[in-house]
Amino acid sequence: MSHSSPGAVFLSYASQDGEAVRRLAEALRGAGVEVWFDWDELRGGDEWDRKIRQQIKTCALFVPVLSANTQSRPEGYFRLEWHLAEQRSLLIAKGRAFIVPVCIDETREGEALVPDAFLAVQWSRLRQGRPASGGAAGGPGSGGQARSGTDEQLTQFVAQVQRLLVQPQAASPQSGVAPASTPTGRNVRRPRRWQIIAPAAAVLVGLAAVVWKWQRPAPSTQPDTAAASVPASTPAAVSTKSIAVRPARPPSAAAEPAQAAQPAQTGKSLVVLPLENLSPDPADAFFTDGMHEEIVQTLSRLGDLRVLSRATALTLKGTKDSLAAIGQRLGVAYALSGSLRRGGKQVRVSVELRRTADEGVVWQKRFEQEFKDGFALQDEIAAEVAKVLQVHTSAGWFAGAKFMTKNAEAYELFLKARDLPATKGPSPMTFREQVALGERVMALDPNFMSGASLLSQAYTYLFTSSRGTLGQAERTEIADKAKRWAERASALMPGAGDGALAVYYSMAEQNPERALVYAQNEVRALPNDPNGYNRLGSVASWGRYREALEAYNRALALDPMHVRALYNRVRVAAYLRDLPAFEEAAAKSLEHGGMNVNRYEIFEYRFNLTGKLPDGLYRYPDSIVGDATILWLGRRFEELLAEADRLLTKPGDLRLFSRFLALTFRARAAQRLGRPAVTADAVSAMVAIAETEAESAGLPERQLQWMKVTVLAYTGRKDEAIALCRRQIEASAAPAQTSVRWGWERDLALIHAWFGDKRECVEVLARLLLVPSGVTVVNLRLAADWDLVRDDAGFQALLADPRNSAPL
Structure with missing residues (x-):
């Protein structure tokens, strides 16, 4: 299998339809369209899976081939392909064609088990790889006429594909096509009142609306690591075959993500590209990485200069993209690049500043000095850049700006520890390994602020992720160490080092009011650090969702590829019922988030x-x-x-x-x-x-009390369940516990629903629908949890009130 070109058409189908799809591919080839088709390559494996995902990500048109065979198979690799295509369609501008369904038999659209995006566009009908015809096939005197009609319609279909490749206008929705009436397109039996299964007239509980509350972690406050993780591979079992169809000449336009998703370019904005290591000793690569990070961190302290994070900069390492393309995609006006050579006691750094629009050189200089203070050169480089860009600086703004360490071994261990959650996934085992590396780092350099902050956060995540597996004494010891190292980071760099305290008080002590103070200190000290704004949003997510969304948006304005801010924005947008913001964040999170995304x-x-x-x-x-x-x-x-x-x-x-x-x-x-x-x-x-x-x-x-209520x-024991739930609501009355209180109120509404208490259930839901509690009209209309109260007039009034569906 070869990779498809950016102008490719991707055909997705069930393996049983291979012959029909092969005829279709041959017809396209015969009409002058280059077709990639390897009949014998039906196989699985991670490499095959990656190629499929890449082709779906880059193709110009996605053509699902629908039939009774796809209809009869509720599971299959082609359904994953369809899901990936539907996800990508969310990023494509309205009015541009991408999904072009083809049905090769009499399967009806209204009954088809397909994603909703397939039902929103016109279908083509091709019987067994040929257009559907009203005449009978075969028979003396009729075959020629049937073939003539078939050829004409097939030519029209191929012409349609070629036209869409050049002018990708979306096909209009087909009249008379409507989605299935039930939530899943399946027949749903009318719910019946639950049976008594225990001596005390027990009623079963529907927990789908609240399960995530107890198993999901708090919004991630971890800083971005060096680069986005590769998404986990799908199962290797493959039962479908895919064809990439490429036009003989590149189309003039291919489907692209909506331009609105790109950040706007601003005048005082900069990306510091990874430095090239020219040192004869490969071991000096750590020094080059450290210099790069120091330059980024130091420039980030300038309040009126927007500097993209090192994580985003590292995604550009080895890129062949032009500076103009980089500037357009990331919304930056300047790029700083350079190289570093270290030999003996001398360090030489050559840097140049270019405009991204025309790649013109604005400034360049070579710095050379004796190697004493490992990362002292970054002060001089940053000062020169600030002068060239006429960025305002205040006296002493470099004082205490050194985030890194002079110790080579400490820095190498720090990089390894920092990247562990991205490479191995966030888990208690990962955090234990991170803690062990962090302790070694701080033993080598006790004044390494970034090391102290990383170690504190590793202890905090170990504390929160190991609940239920550790004894109280060990948990107390871990929490104490998390707090001690957070205080050390703050003492080493007041303000800029307060991020670890924000994480500790938010996650370990669950004191969002105090955490908010430290998070605000950090963003004031580092106004251009997206990690700080991500932490601020995570703390505000305890109940101040609109403020949280603003903080995440600020983080993403600074760093469009900040995967944790993207994923955290998913939850906040969902709770605010902001569907466009949710879909944008969800699509980007699924594409770039890797193991950071649930x-x-x-x-x-x-x-x-x-x-x-x-x-x-x-x-x-x-x-x-x-x-x-x-x-x-x-x-x-x-x-x-x-x-x-x-x-x-x-x-x-x-x-x-x-x-x-x-x-x-x-x-x-x-x-x-x-x-x-x-x-x-x-x-x-x-x-x-x-x-x-x-x-x-x-x-x-909270988990213990929820289990008791359940x-x-x-x-x-209805009265006892309601009483315990109300006690939890009263215990979370403080403003800092707003989101916790809303969660218990959702539970109370569910209990009333489970027992058929219609009036009481509606009273609670009426309040929750006016705040970002996670309760939505769609869930109330469709989820099985509410079956026993859905026919109530008051409940129906809640569903009909437009205020309850509007964004918050």
Whole structure:
């Protein structure tokens, strides 16, 4: 398989339709279109998967071939291809063609199991690779006429493809086509009142709307690492085949992301390109990296100069793109580049500043001095750049600006530790390794501010990610070390070093008011550091969502590729019911975020805003119960029961809380399927966990209380469940606990819904719909959680009120 060109057409189809698609490819080739087609290359593997993803990402047109074969297969690799294409279509400007469906039999659009984006455009009808014809095939005296009509229509289809490659105007929606009426396109049985399964008239709980609240971490406050991670590979099992169809001549225009997503260029804006290491000793590469980071950090302290982060700069290493293209894509007017040579006791740095628009040289200079203070040259370089760009500086602005260390070994260990979460994924094991490296760094250089900040945050993330697996004494020791190193970073560089304290108070002590003070200190000291604004947004996400969105937008204005700010903006935009901002952030997060993105969380947010769900199961490592959540929302109860049983096959492999969640899904699925014995067995196991294991497992208090509320509801103890829920609401009355209080109020509304308390449920929901609580009209209309109250007149009034669907 070869890579497709940027003007390629990508054909996606089920392997059973290979012959028909082969005829279609031959017709395109015969009409003068270059066709890539390797009939024998039906295989899997990571390399094959990467090539497929790259082709979908760069092709000009995506042509899904639809048939009874695709309709009969609810799972298949082609469905992942369709999902990737639909995700990319969100980035393409309105009015430009990208998805061009072709149906090769009598499959009807209204019944097709396809993404919504496929139903919004005109379909072409080609029977077995030829246009559908009203005449009978074969027979004396009729074959010639049928072939003539077929050839004419096929020629028209090929001409349409060529026209779209040159003038990519979107096909208009086909009249009479409507999406399926049910949330998943499947028949959904009318819900029936839940059965009594326990002596106390227990009612099963629907938790789909609140599961993520307990299994998701707080918005990520980690700084971006050197580059975006590569997304995890999909399963290697392949049952489809894909063809890239390339025109003989490059088209004049290909589908591109919407221009609105690109940052605007500003006059005083700069990217510092990675320095080239010309030293004879390859081991000096660390010194080159350190000089690059020092220059970026020092220039970032200039309040009226926008400097892109080092993470974004490193994505340009080795790029063949012109400076004009870089400037247009990243919205910067200048680029600083150069090289470093270190020999003996001398260090020589050559730098030049260019305009990105015309690549003209604005300034260039060679700096050479004896190597004493490892990164002292950055002060002089930054001062020269500031003078050339006429950037305002204040007296002493360089004082204390050195973020790096003079110790080569310490810096190499620091780089290794910093990149661990991106390369290995955020986990307790990763954070333990990061802590070990960080301790070595600080032993080598106790005055290394960035090292102290990194070590504090590593301890904080270890503290939050290890709940339920560590004893109280060890957790207390970890928290103490996190605080001590955060205070050390702040003492080494007041203001600029306060980021670690913001992370500690937000995540370890859950004191957002105090965390906000330190986050604001950091952005005042480093006004051009996107990591600081990402931390500020994460702290504000405790309830001040509009402020959080503004902070994330500021981080992304400074660094358009800041993957954590992108992903954090996904959640905030979803809670604010801002669909355009959500889809933009979600698409970029899925493309660039790698292991920093929880794809299931994005799936659920999209369901809450649009009612859309993915078709298949993915087994992504992002969440243990991610697929189960999607199955519950999609009312696929038989599959949900099988998924819950799969998760519970080896309970020792699941953490306690994940096992509890899997049991709730098993109980709900079994109840909906009318299997009371299975339901009772699951509830009994839940009770055992909540009453015996949970207290000694070191779980967070909120998780413990939620488990108690859930068990009370499952066993029919309604009044006790409501009373405990109300106590939690009262305990989170402080302004800093706003988002926590909204979460408990959602739980209270669900309890009322589970027991059919229509008036009480509506009263709580009416308040939650007016604030960014995560409750949406779409979820209320479609999710099974609300089946017992949905026919209430007051509930229907909530759904009809336009204020409850408007962005907040």
